[in-house]
Amino acid sequence: MLKGHRNVSISSLLIFLLIVFPVQPALAFSTYGFVAARQREQEEREARFDALLKRENLRDWMQRLSARPHHVGSPAGRENAEFIAAQFRSWGYQTEIEEFKVLFPTPRTRLLELVAPETYRARLEEPSLKEDRTSSNVGEALPPYNAYSVDGDVTGELVYVNYGLPRDYEVLREHGIDVRGKIVIARYGASWRGIKPKVAAEHGAIGCIIYSDPRDDGYFQGDVYPKGAWRNEWGVQRGSVADMPLYPGDPLTPNVGATEGAKRLDRKEAPTLTKIPVLPISYGDALPLLRALGGPVAPPEWRGALPITYHIGPGPARVHLKLEFDWKLVPAYDVIARLPGAEFPDEWIIRGNHHDAWVFGADDPVSGLVAMMEEARAIGQLVQSGWRPKRTIVYCAWDGEEPGLLGSTEWVEAHAAELHQKAAVYINSDSNGRGFLGVGGSHTLERFANETARAVADPQKGISVWERLRDLRLVRGSADERRDARERRDLRIAALGSGSDYTPFLQHIGIASLNIGYGGEDGGGSYHSNYDSFDHFTRFIDPNFDYGLALAKTGGRLVMRLADADVLPLAFGNFADTIGTYVRELMRLTDSMREETEERNRLLDERALTNVADPKERYVPPEREAPVPYLNFAPLQNALVRLQEAARRYDRAAERALSGGRTLSREQRAALDRLLTETERAMTRDEGLPRRPWFKHQIYAPGFYTGYGVKTLPGVREAIEQRNWDEATREIEVVAQTLRAVADKIEQAAKMLEEAS
CATH class of the missing domain: 3.50.30.30 (Glucose Oxidase; domain 1)
Structure with a gap:
């Protein structure tokens, strides 16, 4: 009782002090991938970038781009693509419109x-x-x-x-x-x-x-x-x-x-x-x-x-x-705009959002598109004032996303060989609204995404968007989310299934990817209707484009940091930790299925005996389910242990190299970046997933019966869910081989850093 009374008194005092002497929160600034001496330079550049952003551009562009229906193949769709391309050219980007012919009934x-x-x-x-x-x-x-x-x-x-x-x-x-x-x-x-x-x-x-x-x-x-x-x-x-x-x-x-x-x-x-x-x-x-x-x-x-x-x-x-x-076949118009890198022009940081809509599309997709355009405009101004990013930046406005990721998929398939050689990271956005930051993607980018979120201020609360998201999970999250928000340095990002233009980059080619956007306080029912309009958006979704600017700040930081980091900011401790959770989930899944099957069969047996004793009732029991076997997860567990050790080794080496200020030679950095991009490629398999070879990623895929919803370690998980035990055994070994291949790449990268340092 006394302890509780004392806590109330302290809480009241703290509230009084905060009211009288309000704290101005300082946003955390940390740029993993940069040597310590260059972090201040990057912080100043991001401040200049923020000052260049103009909310009136978002409003004006949205009103123009959503004035007419602009589905793939429509006259307005082409006009919008040409307008977007003209803007990028005016900002100094090398810009083209690439056309594909796609089936669109x-x-x-x-x-x-x-x-x-x-x-x-x-x-x-x-x-x-x-x-x-x-x-x-x-x-x-x-x-x-x-x-x-x-x-x-x-x-x-x-x-x-x-x-x-x-x-x-x-x-x-x-x-x-x-x-x-x-x-x-x-x-x-x-x-x-x-x-x-x-x-x-x-x-x-x-x-x-x-x-x-x-x-x-x-x-x-x-x-x-x-x-x-x-x-x-x-x-x-x-x-x-x-x-x-x-x-x-x-x-x-x-x-x-x-x-x-x-x-x-x-x-x-x-x-x-x-x-x-x-x-x-x-x-x-x-x-x-x-x-x-x-x-x-x-x-x-x-x-x-x-x-x-x-x-x-x-x-x-x-x-x-x-x-x-x-x-009929209709044209799809992809807008592709490039800023060549000064040191590593063959390392591409790709940023995309689609431009087609089912009707007017103010929310989906124009809200995300105009934020991306504004971030690109500000980056273009920084370049015109003298900044030259080390890596090439590629901005893409995709056509035909709504019918089935047409523009992005056809571009990736048409340029697969070049992308395999040059693409480092892909960053996607789509619809955007008022509320909380949402991030999904490759867990090798989880630390990077968290650091970036700590550097962006939430327009409603003044704290960072990272802090606001953490507070949401602490209050409304699941038990696991609350525990992670208290105990982990970084918030977990979501795994990606499908539903937007990251899919061909991540799951077909194996390019580390992020999907970003704000929402959660912008509920409504305009989705894919005639009423997804400028009027609806500016009344109910993000009236002042506050979160449009927040998305521009988030996307712009991600692009600039990736484009100018001394070493690509991939880290592997969070990735290995996440893979560990997926492996444990699979083991728990088989255990729960086994228990459920045993209980169901027991009840069927009891009912059968009861009805046999009653000759008046004819009873044909349902078939008993076959027992769930004890699968051998040892190959997966052993591969996970090796992955975790490789991740620890690389993250330690990277911290020492970057904090020590020792700059690698240009050739060493290019070789290291190549190894880092190859870690995601190593998560793919040429044969793809069972019965759907287009999906090559072995860690993330949309579920066969979930569509957009993700299945992690999908080959194993879906085999277990379908009770295909022979296939589950084969897929356990496939995923184990995949994890060993990823560990090989991480170990090579760690060795390179250790020798250079």
Whole structure:
């Protein structure tokens, strides 16, 4: 009691002192990769960079770039690319527009109607709003649809499948419901949209409808647009449903750039197209369909926020779905702008954000694009005033990201050999909003990302964006996040699955990558709709572009530090620690699966005995699951131990070399940088992952049934999840070999530093 009373008194005193004598927080400045003598020089350069940034540029560019619909292949898309290229040229960049020819279907026919037990024809359109100036400018806009759905004309009973994930079909099976020959309706959320028709087709469905439930991004969350930020009853989420976990990019040219003369697959042979027709709709159009369903009442966790009792079906609702598309090749325009490096012109620091949108795209992607443009403009001014970065800086504005990472993937595939030799790091951004810094990427860059975040001030709180993110994890994080925030020097960054333009760089070529952006206090329902507009963004997302400037400061620092560091700032202790967590997760996964299987089989055996004793009840028990074997993780554990020791050796050597101020020769630094970039290449395998060879990275990949969501150590993890024990055993050895190869590169780099020092 006394101890608690004393703590309250001290806390009150501290609060009083902070009010009377407020502390002006000093942002930490540390630049790993620079010798100690050059850190002050870099700090001063970053201060000059900040002073050059102008928020009015972000506002003006957003208003211009989001004034017209600018999907891939559109006239406005080309005009935007030309405008962006002209800006980069005016800032001193060597700039070109590189064109690819990509498959991009657009709708000819969209028909959805309820034909029984009553009739209703879906509106399938988003009305203009007087409060949104561009919402009436839809003459060039694509209507709501899902790109890479196949053509189809189907009629069948309707079944509600919740989010349409594999586990949802297990629930249907428990209710005795089969979707074969039926049309399913799934709500958006819980996974990437392309997984929903993929799983539906695997279960025999003949069509798929995806709707936005108001519980997820509509009136359940807050006032709807235009009064509030959330999706109104006629807002529709467009989007691609290509099977991107197989490969992203142009469906007809896997592994090669989609140039004019590229050899293309026949469309019928393209494996990433859906197997059934798919259409997205609003919750206004979904309500009559769901209201007409009978059958069992949906489980509580399946129920949305529409004013109905949610039933599963099948029927009595029957729907007719008819879709036809114009399957054509369209041009994709990538803007590529270069500032050649003074010492290492063949080491490339690549920075990208896409410029295409489903309609107006103020939030997605223009909010990130204009921040990237402003950082590039300020860097250009620094160069014009005399600074020459050591490494080449390449800025990229990608086209065709929305349909399936088209522009970035085709550029990477077309330049794969050169990128393999020259690309050092890729930094990506996409949408941006108000709130907290989000960082995902290669864990060899985790320390670097943390140091950079400590040097950027949060525009709301005044503390660094790193401190604000740490505080968020301490208050709202999981138990592991809270512990790490208290005990680790660095905050963990997320592993990357897919969903933006880092995918071909990281997971196909093996280029260390980061994905950055702000958000978390900018909720809304404009995503991929007609209402993702300048008016919506400036009312609800980042009205003063404060976090646009924060993104420019973050991206600019990352680029400048990478481009001018004495040694590329890769560190391996955090990487080895993270790999250790992944290995332990796999071991825990098999243990939990074994326990669950044993318990399930025990219950089945008990039930079988009970029912055998009752001759009145005929009982056919479900099949018992095969026992989960004890996998041999020793190769992986031994490889991890070697990786951890190599990481410690390199990080010690780097600290000594950089703090001691001993400058390596230009030739030594070039050789060391080459070894450091090769560590990420060593994480790839030419054969790729089982059944999807395009994805070559053995540490990070999108999940086969998660789409955007990451699977770490994916070859092993997915084999275990699918109970393919022979494959799991093989993949354990593959990953062990991969980790040994990475350790080899790290040890070579450490030896080079030790000898030079």
